[in-house]
Amino acid sequence: MRLKRIALSSIFILALLIMGTEYVVSNYIVRNGFDALERQQVASDVRRVRNEFLSEIEDLDTFLWDWASWDDTYNFVKNENVEYIKSNLPLTTFLEQNLNMVIVLGSDGRSIYARAVDEDGRDDESLINEFQAVIAKDGLPQITPDGKAAGLLVLSDGPLIFAKRPVLTSGGDKSSGGSLIMARFLLDDDIDSISKRLELPIVAQTLNQIHRGTAVPLEQLLAGKKDVISVKDQDTINGFTLLRDVYDQPALVLTVTEPRKVSHHGRVVAIYNTLFIAAILIVFSLLMYLLLQRKVLSRMIHLSKEVQRVDMSRETPMHVTISGDDEISQLAQNVNAMFVQIAEDQKALRRAHDSLERKVAERTAELEEANQELLCLDKAKSHFLSSTSHELRTPLTSIFGFIKLLERSFKKRFQPHLNDVEEATKYIGTHLENFKIVRKETERLGRLISDLLDLNKIEANRVDWRDSDVDVKQLVNSAAKSIVGQFNDNPDIELIVDTPMSLPSLHVDEDRIHQVLINLLNNAAKFTEKGSVTISVQDAGENALEFSVTDTGTGISENDQKQIFEIFYQAQNGSEQYGPQFGTGLGLAICKEIVEHYNGRIWVESEVGKGSAFRFTIPIQTAAASSEQK
Structure with missing residues (x-):
């Protein structure tokens, strides 16, 4: 059809x-x-x-x-x-x-x-x-x-x-x-007499008798054109000429009005010509369609039905038959040859399929065995990290406590007596700085162990999520107060809190969202020499809240932005400028896991030398549902 x-x-x-x-x-x-x-x-x-x-x-x-x-x-x-x-x-x-x-x-x-x-x-x-x-x-x-x-x-x-x-x-x-x-005088009777002799309707007008806005093309006549022809309407055409007086001045305009018989005859000829061509085209189209129907269409439809009846699942090739000795019959022969080739290819395909099934079964068994081994190794890794972190945390706590005790004891017991000794005074500052370095490195090692434990728990889905209705404005202000001491050490940085008057509450684990905000604020303070750090929250639309921490620091390159949330990854520009003592490469990975737990999204917008903006969204309705599901 x-x-x-x-x-x-x-x-x-x-x-x-x-x-x-x-x-x-x-x-x-x-x-x-x-x-x-x-x-x-x-x-x-x-x-x-x-x-x-x-x-x-x-x-x-x-x-x-x-x-x-x-x-x-x-x-x-x-x-x-x-x-x-x-x-x-x-x-x-x-x-x-x-x-x-x-x-x-x-x-x-x-x-x-x-x-x-x-x-x-x-x-x-x-x-x-x-x-x-x-x-x-x-x-x-x-x-x-x-x-x-x-x-x-x-x-x-x-x-x-x-x-x-x-x-x-x-x-x-x-x-x-x-x-x-x-x-x-040229009277009306004279003009009528001329009209009768020439069998033409004539109107003679002086220039004073021609009013502005009439159909007389006076400008063309005055410009020197002897005869002006103008179509009045579909049925009438006018001709104008100008008679000049004995002084060669415009004197009399003669108007000849004639019916458009020639044009009407042309329209009739055009209509009859169109109708004649249309009749020829209709007859030609019918003959052409009948010829195509008999010689091409009916045979193509027959070939299509023959092909549809072919059972491609049979191993023995099928054949179609078309009479004639032209391109369509040649097409039928090509289709038969294709059926033969398809039957042979199906046999080869079945053999290849059976062989592939055997190989897939063998590879599946091997992969299953390897997968079991990987699961065992993953459990062993998680157990090792958990036990090792716990084992390291106990002596690390003791080391950190004794370091602080030695620092206080040195300042209280020895420093007052050594201040009077000029030679020992120059070593006091060195020993105190060494105590400070050991204490900071101990704190850093403790944070690394805590981050490893948190990341391991989140990945193993062994975190106890304590979700409750949280006041978002209070949550943001609490995070800002917790980090304000770090900003007091650098008076060139201003901490700005921007929250609307009215915000809906979130059903989330307050400590975990607080952890995300503290981590982002801590990173912003580390990599900002001067300017400001802004923490804000706003309605992001689509029933979600958007949190953002924006700074005026060093910024992050485009290559680093693609991997910034991966485990143990640190931005190169930050490391080169501030040294290795900042960060473990786990904080942003933990933030990503916490945000995605609540069906949110976290991302960074940054330009080197102009600062960074870390943003994440938490859905308002889906937060509770996600927490209950997990």
């Missing part, structure tokens, strides 16, 4: 990858191609609209050329014949020719005739005045050397197209020196 799932998953993932790739191609290549084509079409339509508006100016100029090269107009400029006005420029001429203004200038530039009408046929003197004011201020730029001028002006009443030509005879005589100007 796993192979089927893998095959189906692989085919499905492959189909998804192909469909995803095709979707990307359709949406980002095909659709982008249609979008680009659509933009080109809209740009072409915008140029058509622009040219159509420019052709309006050309048409007006062509109409003006017929009038300006007419002999009657020429004679009117020469003679100012009133009949010319009555017969040729009545109101009907303005309305029929869609003119809003006609101006005839003489050779001296004086206005011989000027008339302007609005779209309803009423005279409009303001148009003449505004137009003459504009051309009087900036002048009309000539398009040709003969004085022709045409273009667009934006006046207060709207965009105005005009044309100006010199008045000529039909033969081309220019001796009159006059000019003819015709102009008309």
Whole structure:
């Protein structure tokens, strides 16, 4: 079934990858191609609209050329014949020719005739005045050397197209020196007419009519871009172009709005293309799965079932059968060869197993015998240490007592008499120092014997643990008071006791925990020249108390920290600095045994030259349970 799932998953993932790739191609290549084509079409339509508006100016100029090269107009400029006005420029001429203004200038530039009408046929003197004011201020730029001028002006009443030509005879005589100007407004009807001719919706706006925030890309047009294409929404696209006036100033923005037929067609093509590819992939996936099922999966499943039926415990090799002549049948042959090899290996393994069993039985008997001997030796060692320590302690006590008696007797009986003898005085201090050395070495030997006895008892589980509820704060203060005399000998060391106001009690052997604290404090005092030694206790969390003894002494190297709690091990930096008279190498080992008896943990944190911190934890709840169990 796993192979089927893998095959189906692989085919499905492959189909998804192909469909995803095709979707990307359709949406980002095909659709982008249609979008680009659509933009080109809209740009072409915008140029058509622009040219159509420019052709309006050309048409007006062509109409003006017929009038300006007419002999009657020429004679009117020469003679100012009133009949010319009555017969040729009545109101009907303005309305029929869609003119809003006609101006005839003489050779001296004086206005011989000027008339302007609005779209309803009423005279409009303001148009003449505004137009003459504009051309009087900036002048009309000539398009040709003969004085022709045409273009667009934006006046207060709207965009105005005009044309100006010199008045000529039909033969081309220019001796009159006059000019003819015709102009008309671009009205909404004109724009609608252009829209109908081009079959495009067109909107014409002056710069004053464009409000900030609208969709018109005015900045791009003013920057000199002739055509700007902008997608309005999913169904509409806009094209913009800018017409400039006769002075090359921005005048009129033309907007062409078109439905996005090309883009919509691209989306449809992309969808149909995706559906077509999906259908092909589904058919291909089904055919691929059926082919895999028939040629591979079914045969692999059959091979798997054949292998599962094989009894590997039989000594005679089993065989599987798969039809065909391909890799799967070759795999079946390899499996059969493996079964033969496994059967042979099993026979060899059984022989090796029987041989190993015999050797293990022999070695076990030997180890059992050696273990019994080691147990006897361990009991003998423990008995020897116990009896020897007891035997040594008795004469050692006598030696220690007589040494103290001799020291006191010497000071009392002999020293007063010898002080008067000058030669003997120098030997008195030597003898007293020798008494002191013998006494200290005797004390050290006594501590060594006591430590050996304690360690031997703990290891042999022969210690009488007298557990009781102990006030932790009182226990810490008692340990500090017991060791304070050693700190009084060195005023450069300060003993600090740090305990919280409230602490839970521990159910432990008070003397043993006291022994641990005294040992740690004694070591801290020995290896600290100046500074401080701090004993503290705090709640360590996880239902346990943490005791710590911190000093500012010599510190312990990393190598020594790993072995500091082993029996008879002494830190090298301490021994070199203070001499061999300090420590037996048993104190920390005893501390470790006591702490671990109560399921606690002891460790050291130290850095050479900066001091050490010995810490140990005692569980609050498990202390009593451990004691009762042991």
